Each structure stands twice: as structure tokens, then as C-alpha cells.
Amino acid sequence: MHSFQQLVTLFDEQLQTASIFPTTLPSLYEPCNYFLGIGGKRVRPISCLMANELFGDLTEDAWNAAFGVELFHNFTLMHDDIMDNAPLRRGKQTVHERNGLTAGILCGDVVCIKAYQQLSKIKNSLPQVLQLFNTTAIEVCEGQQLDMEFEQRDEVTVEEYLEMITLKTSVLLACSLKMGAILGGASEANAQKIYEFGINTGIAFQLKDDYLDAFGDPNKTGKQVGGDILANKKTFLALHASKQATNKQQHILAEHNESNPTSKIERTLEYFVKTASDKACKDAIAFYSTKAFECLEEVIVPASRKKPMQDLATFLLERDY
Amino acid sequence: MHSFQQLVTLFDEQLQTASIFPTTLPSLYEPCNYFLGIGGKRVRPISCLMANELFGDLTEDAWNAAFGVELFHNFTLMHDDIMDNAPLRRGKQTVHERNGLTAGILCGDVVCIKAYQQLSKIKNSLPQVLQLFNTTAIEVCEGQQLDMEFEQRDEVTVEEYLEMITLKTSVLLACSLKMGAILGGASEANAQKIYEFGINTGIAFQLKDDYLDAFGDPNKTGKQVGGDILANKKTFLALHASKQATNKQQHILAEHNESNPTSKIERTLEYFVKTASDKACKDAIAFYSTKAFECLEEVIVPASRKKPMQDLATFLLERDY
Known part of the structure; x- marks a missing residue:
């Protein structure tokens, strides 16, 4: 079993080794590598790996799920940054600020597809994992839509706010954990x-x-x-x-x-x-x-x-x- | 076997019946329905169905692939329209023009995920179909990136142009056909x-x-x-x-x-x-x-x-x- 910090180190090493983005077409892939390199806490993929280790040794499928969920999270951040007009993320320039609106949109799109490419490599329980992931991904979009709407609305209740943060934030964490568990053979x-x-x-x-x-x-x-x-x-x-x-x-x-x-x-x-x-x-x-x-x-x-x-x-x- | 026109009619009926988008959260889903309703020639999903019928009766898997590919195509159009600053598509307002930039991006995103949700329902040869589709989807993004770059460049060769239109247009048609064939049991x-x-x-x-x-x-x-x-x-x-x-x-x-x-x-x-x-x-x-x-x-x-x-x-x- 690994600690959080051990898994973060392992994850960043494996992410490097995996060479998710090709070296061709740097205009498309360099901003993707840049943004993924900004880092962050890697809470979602580590949660996936940790849930996997609850049930035994880390499986290759869990690694693919961990990559997939981190890529998906980065895709949503790239597009959220455009919608929020955010020039910075974690103190670094956002993609649309650094490389323009087209890059912000298109790099986000390709990172989303790369997420699915990683998930599609899963060998066991693929349909079950994809169903969970797709439902979650749609909820994340719905959460973002609600967040955008709330900014424009005069009245928002605490209950509506809790629903929004559940969709925008919690479901992807929960999905990461559940994917790790399923791929570890959990009941x-x-x-x-x-x-x-x-x-x-x-x-x-x-x-x-x-x-x-x-x-x-x-x-x-x-x-x-x-x-x-x-x-x-x-x-x-x-x-x-x-x-x-x-x-x-x-x-x-x-x-x-x-x-x-x-x-x-x-x-x-x-x-x-x-x-x-x-x-x-x-x-x-x-x-x-x-x-x-x-x-x-x-x-x-x-x-x-x-x-x-x-x-x-x-x-x-x-x-x- | 069905003719092209019969399949178009069938496809549009089945698309209606499938109710791809929920009735909740109309701010997110109404523009998606609007855009999908603008229509177009449905060349990709019909090609998928036709390739499937080359080998026998239409299968349920082929329908899911057909929905998936049409949704994916519409996602790319929604985002391309933003990058091209296009106010109209097929004589109708584009989503970002009609509902704003946030809707243009976020509706595109959710339509892309819905494409994967349809594809994930495929029961036979799912890993093989997903691998083909993911590779293709990435190529489509690369084609769009090249198209954007060519606009800014002084010199583009005919060969480069042919490569770009292959990625931007041909591979998705080819993928649609091959998915239909695979799901029909083709060698x-x-x-x-x-x-x-x-x-x-x-x-x-x-x-x-x-x-x-x-x-x-x-x-x-x-x-x-x-x-x-x-x-x-x-x-x-x-x-x-x-x-x-x-x-x-x-x-x-x-x-x-x-x-x-x-x-x-x-x-x-x-x-x-x-x-x-x-x-x-x-x-x-x-x-x-x-x-x-x-x-x-x-x-x-x-x-x-x-x-x-x-x-x-x-x-x-x-x-x-």
C-alpha cells in the first residue's frame, strides 16, 4: 500500500512515461502538456488508485482510469477558464490567455478525447466503468451550467448551491473512487x-x-x-x-x-x-x-x-x- | 436493405425516439436539440448503417454507433463555428451566436460526452470500436488545428491540404463506415x-x-x-x-x-x-x-x-x- 504522497510521486512519474501527447503537431499538443504540467493536487487520480488499493495490489486498469480522470478534469478546467474569463490558474497563465481562444477550445477537446482513449484501454468491467464515467461527465457539465446560471440569478438557495457543487465537484471525485474500487474487484x-x-x-x-x-x-x-x-x-x-x-x-x-x-x-x-x-x-x-x-x-x-x-x-x- | 433516403427517414425517427437529451436543465439541452435539429445530410450515420447492412440485418449496436458519430460530428461543428466566428450554419444561427460563447462551448462538450455515452452502449466489439473511434476523434481535432494554422500561413502545399481534409473530413466518414462493418461482423x-x-x-x-x-x-x-x-x-x-x-x-x-x-x-x-x-x-x-x-x-x-x-x-x- 502507498501513502498519498507516494502515489502523487508515482502518478507524476507514470504520467511522464505514458507520453499521453505525441511530439507531432506541437501547436496542438504543447499547450496540453503545459497545462497538465501545471499540476494541482491530483486528488482525483490518487483517490482512484487508493480505492483500488483498498482491495489489493494496484491494477493496470486502475492506472488507465486514473489517467483518464485526470485528463478529463484538466479538460473541464481548460474550458471553465474560458467561461470564467480567467487569465490565471494556480498562478500560471490559462491556455486561452497564453495561446488564444481557438487553442483553449481545441486543446480542451483533444484532452477530453485523450481521457476517453485512456479509459477505453481498461480490460475488465469496461462497460460498467464507462457507464459510470459518462453519467458523471454529463453531471459535471450540468454543474458548470448551473454555476454559470447562478452568477446571473438574483436568488439562489443554499440547497441549490449544494446541488451545484455536488455536480460540479463531488461526483467526479466519487466516480474516481468508485472506478478504482470496481477495478479492484469491490462488491x-x-x-x-x-x-x-x-x-x-x-x-x-x-x-x-x-x-x-x-x-x-x-x-x-x-x-x-x-x-x-x-x-x-x-x-x-x-x-x-x-x-x-x-x-x-x-x-x-x-x-x-x-x-x-x-x-x-x-x-x-x-x-x-x-x-x-x-x-x-x-x-x-x-x-x-x-x-x-x-x-x-x-x-x-x-x-x-x-x-x-x-x-x-x-x-x-x-x-x- | 434500405435506400439512403429510407435510412435518413428512419434515422431521424429513431433520433427523436431516443430522446438523447433530458427535458431538465433546458438552458443546457435546448441549444443541443436545436442544433441537432438543423439537420444536415446525416451522411456519417447513414454510412454507418449502410455498411452494417452490407453484411446482414441492421443491428442495435449499429444504431448506437450511428447516433454516436452524428453527435460527435455535431459537437465538432459547434466548436468549429466558434473558432471560425461563423454566425450561421445551414442558414440558421450557430449556437454561440444564438446562446452565447459559454453555451457554444458547454453544449458542444455535453454533446461530445453524449456521443461517447451512445457508443458505450455497444455490446459487441466495444474495445475495438472505441479504439477506432478515439483515434479518429483525435485526427479530427488535428485536422481542425491544421485548418486553423493554414489560414495564418503564407504557403501551404496541395499535399498538406489533402492531408488536412483527410483528417478533418474523411477519417470520420471512413470510421463511420468501418464501425458499421465491424458491428455487422465484417472480416x-x-x-x-x-x-x-x-x-x-x-x-x-x-x-x-x-x-x-x-x-x-x-x-x-x-x-x-x-x-x-x-x-x-x-x-x-x-x-x-x-x-x-x-x-x-x-x-x-x-x-x-x-x-x-x-x-x-x-x-x-x-x-x-x-x-x-x-x-x-x-x-x-x-x-x-x-x-x-x-x-x-x-x-x-x-x-x-x-x-x-x-x-x-x-x-x-x-x-x-
């Missing part, structure tokens, strides 16, 4: 519990992101507080606060909307606290984290095999950075 | 001949497009002559002419480049004739058409089964509209 019940572990972990992870953006310690997160506030993002905190706030509180906040950034962040944080939205967010994180750990508990494998996965969940859910 | 040799039939037919078809744009009868094509000329497209005719032309001829043409459209078209057509590019194009069409019919000839099935496919090839290759 249907075990595979389903792993999937639910992923859904709950994904939601808790996203809510933690929302919370840390507002109440995190900049010395730990490495980010300025209040990015979401300045971008007027409809996070859990903002949606909960707007539901709880009295008309007077909303009115006072709106008056500060045009003030300088520091003041806007300060007033909004006060407003989050006054409406007990900070507490509601922490409660929600605890709720989904508990559910996640319960699901993992219910996976029937020797307890010793669960150690890396528990460490991963702890890392994802109890981080304060 | 490897027969499937390969059908694939080559598709490659040659696709090239001849595209060259005919180039030829008719310049020398077609507007009463038959229903289009004004010279659309490609006004758009300064690097067609077979333009590339061949520019290679053959003397410096003086190129110079005279360049002088007319800024003149009024009618005069520009007239001068360019003269230039195509003087450089014998019209004849070279007709020769190339004849060359690839002959190769196509030869490949079809070499498919070993009872001659009577080939009738619809021969009619299709005749329709595609000998049209003057």
Missing part, C-alpha cells in the same frame, strides 16, 4: 459506499474552501482573505447570510458594496458572523465530514487497508490551509 | 476496404465542394459562385493555382484583390483556368472517386447487397450541386 455494496464517501468528502471540501476564503489564516492558506467576497461570489456563506439577514442588514451591506476592498471585506465578514453563517458553514462541513467518515467505516475491508484513505480524508477535510 | 479485410472507400470518398467529396464553389452552376447548387474566393480560402484550386502561376499572373491577381467582388471572382476564375487548376481539381476528383469505387468493388459480399452503397457513392461523388 457492489462496497463500491457504492466508496462513492458516497466521495460525494460527502467533495461537498465538505468545497464548503471548507468557502470557509477558508473568508475566515482562513492568510499565514496558513497563503492567500489574501476575501477573494470570493470581492468577486461577489455566491458561496455558502453569502447565500446563507442573505437568507438570514434582516432587510436592514442587507441594506447596510449594500451601502458598503461600493466602498474600498478592505472595508468591503471587513463589513461582509461582520455580516457573515452576525447572521451566524460562519457557524452554519462549520456545522455543514462537520455534517458532511462525519457522513464521509461513516461511509468509509462501512466499507468492508480489513481496517489496516483503510489507513491511507483515512489519511487522505483527514487531509482533505481537516486542513486549515 | 478485417472487408472492414479495411470499407474504411479506404470512406477515405477516398471523403477526399473526392471535399474536392468537389471546392470545385463547385468556383465552377458550379448556381441554378443547381443554389449558391452564389465564389464564396471561397471572396473569403480568400486556401482551397485545392487556390493552392494549385498559386503553385502553377507565374510571378506575373500572381501579381496581376493581387492587383485585383482589392477590386469589387464580382470582378475579383471573375479574375480569379480566369486565373484558375489559365493555371489549369480547374482541370487538376477535376482530375483529382476523378482519381479519388475511382479509388473509392475500386475499394467498394473489392469488398467481398454478394453484389446485390452493394447497391445502396454504390448509390450513395454516386450521389456523393457525381453530384453537380
